[in-house]
Amino acid sequence: MYAAVLSVALVGGDVRPVRVEAHVGGTTNSFKLSGLPDTALREAKDRVRAAIHSSGIEFPHRELTINLAPADLKKRGSDYDLPIAISILAADKQIRRVPRVVMVGELSLDGKVRQGGSSLGAAVMSARLGIPCLVSRENAAEVALVPGSEVHPIETLADAVAVLAEGMGRTALQPEPSVAEDQALPDMADVRGQALAKRALEIAAAGGHHILFHGPPGGGKTMLARRLPGILPLLDDAASIEVALIRANAGLGDVISPIPPFRAPHHTATRAALVGGGTGIPTPGEISLAHRGILFLDELAEFPRSHLDALRQPLEEGRVLISRQGASLEFPASFQLVGATNPCPCGYWGDPRKPCRCPESARQRYRQRISGPMLDRFDLAVHVKRVDGDEYRSVGGEATAAILERVLSAREAQMARGALNRDLSDRDLTALPMTQSAGALLVRSLESGAITARGAVRVRRVAQTLADFEHASVEDDQVAEALSLRGIW
Amino acid sequence: MSATDTTLLSPGADRYPAGLLDLEKPPPIYVRGSVPFGVSIAVVGTRKCTRYGLEIAGSIGRRIATAGWVTVSGLARGIDAAAHRGTVETGGRGVAVLGSGLDHIYPRENAPLAGQLVELGGALVSEYPGATPPDRWRFPARNRLIAALSLAVVVVESKLAGGAQITAVLAAEMGRPVFAVPGDIGREASEGTNQLIRDGAIPIFGAEDLIAELSLLTGTVAEGSLASADGGLPESGIDIEDLPAFWDCSIKEALARLGRLEIAGEVVRSGDFVRPVTRYSP
DSSP: OEEEEEEEEEETTEEEEEEEEEEEESSSOEEEEESSBOHHHHTHHHHHHHHHHHTTOOOOOSEEEEEEESTTSOBOSSTTHHHHHHHHHHHTTSSSOOOSOEEOOEEOTTSBEEOOSOHHHHHHHHHHHTOOEEEEGGGHHHHTTSTTOOEEEEOBHHHHHHHHHTTSOSOOOOOOOOSOSOOOOOOGGGOOSOHHHHHHHHHHHHHTOOEEEEOSTTSSHHHHHHTTGGGSOOOOHHHHHHHHHHHHHTTSOOOOOSSOOEEOOOTTOOHHHHHSBOSSSOBOOHHHHTTTSEEEETTGGGSOHHHHHTTHHHHHHSEEEEEETTEEEEEEOOOEEEEEEOSSSSSOTTOSSSOOOSOHHHHHHHHHTSOHHHHTTOSEEEEOOOOOHHHHHSOOOOOHHHHHHHHHHHHHHHHHHTSOGGGOOHHHHHTSOBOHHHHHHHHHHHHTTSSOHHHHHHHHHHHHHHHHHHTSOBOHHHHHHHHHTSOOO | OOTTOEEEEOTTSTTSOGGGGGSSSOOOEEEEEOOOOSOEEEEEOOSSOOHHHHHHHHHHHHHHHHTTOEEEEOOOTTHHHHHHHHHHHTTOEEEEEESSOTTSOSSGGGHHHHHHHHHTTOEEEESSOTTOOOOTTHHHHHHHHHHHHOSEEEEOSOOTTOHHHHHHHHHHHTTOOEEEOOOOTTOHHHHHHHHHHHTTOEEOOSHHHHHHHHHHHHOOOOTTTTOOSSSSSOTTOEEGGGHHHHHTSOHHHHHHHHHHHHHTTOEEEETTEEEEOOOOOO
16 A cells, blocks of 8 residues: 655755655554654654644554655655645545646645745646646745646645546646736936946946945945846746745745846855855755845955855856765855955045045955955956045936846857856957957056956956957957956955 | 247337236346246246155146146256146146356256247246356346246245245245145255245145146136146046046046056056056156
């Protein structure tokens, strides 16, 4: 007397199938659960028993063995309640035939089906395997947006039993076309003055470059950073689902949005919160939540240096490996880093109007909190000055929509090459066309000591983005402009 | 008029500089070139100056020129020559008042500079006939002409008992405002200027500051405000933000242009504030 139903587990940035197997036998009254469950999952036994009772179905008081396969994958959460209940009823022959269906859901003691955080995973699995899925009505509408999925919302365990008994005859939920995509993202037009920073931000958006803003407090570094998502291309379906899965894995809901994520962890965040991990089954950190979007680190110099250094591998590889005893787990973490920092402890170094009160040694120490290799990641670094009265009264700048148009055009060339410019290595860059005079200018700036060899790669990368705006080869003007936007502070 | 033509102008002559009429006994003067009309500012100082003094004098000379005004000085080594040089570098007009005859330009090494002044529409002026040799005693007398020809006098660096001090005192007596560049205490080349400040001279903190003060005093608006010597950056520095307006181009073009200047090593940058590297080539 055996039965199995299909469910899912969120693993890293992905979703994997989990078979929930049930065996009903013997005459003694027992209930065993195996397959590396966590505490919430172990407690499923009590919820399932109560829910079955409350639904007016007979609970088999016999030897129950439940296994979640693969047995070596750690599982967590309450979403296996429904598949466990269904598998028991199927093994007990109370449901005659279970069609191939993915199901998730937490059971309440009165037999209602709640969402337990895996609904999106179920929908993705449904689309991947081409089979229907059962999820709680609570968030069925959201996850039904997964293209190719067949989502059946259910309210109670009894409801689920009925749907299965009917052989999934009901029509699946029709995805509602997503309403008002442009949630009010802040507009670039709100930023007054700051022509330099805005120019740099546009270039950063176009090439995906990591960008560092430095300048006195209250200059609007955060305001600028928050406007970056608006001038980035929307995520395609696959990407928005990937992003949503990571969010779901972190317990942040199932909303699928095409807007690139924007994460701004505070500098007091723990290392696990930042790069992922935590006790038990590793959960994605901020850098993974920022996958395909923006990680904004305000007060960069205030972050513990070890935290910042932990970002280097993800910055390099676009993913993070969380190693645990016996196993390691990979999360995607391909994000665009936006850093903001005061130039010195008091914040006014380099301000033409207000003098800096920090001793030189304090300034040095402050800068050294951000390691050289870390600073090297920033292709662009610009000073954001405090906006003075005149500029504040001036009208705002160009609107987000106009800038986005140019960014999209510049991205076309990169899509054709298959990589964002920020990911181009020295070698990739060498293969890209550049006019002779541009090359000469780059060499000259190296020779004159204006930039280092590392700096030259960054200048070349940014120049490539500038050229992509024009859909042409890199020319000397672009090398020169890239040079004046490079990271010195 | 060729570069070596000299005219003798008596008080009352059409082209006789009006400022000289403020003197008790306006002398007849020998002029090579023509003394320009307009706001004339004397920039004077010691021959034994510091490198810092040279840079300041040069930047003031350049700035006066870009303002469309006239620099007046004595063609002496050091501060005087640096101010004249700044003026001609910028294609501005200047007047050099000599303590010798115009056929005997002293010091010799500044003869080419004197020639450039005339070529650019400025003038050489002297009280003495053509071949008069430079004698020490004539120089203080020359200083009263410098003071009289100018609307204001700027002393860049000066010793306590230098010729520049005399010029400043004479100017003050004629009611011309006197400006002085403050310097280190105990440095000989700044003792005079610091003393002048104690005595009531207006301290100035750079070329732009001077222009601002003068604009207030004279009610004259300086031309090409913030204009730069070489189409590069303004002498006094500028926010990168303001470059597009300054160069009258887009931010994109401004950044490219700035990048080129940086590659050429001509820019000092701090935060978003950039200024040209100041160089003095003797």
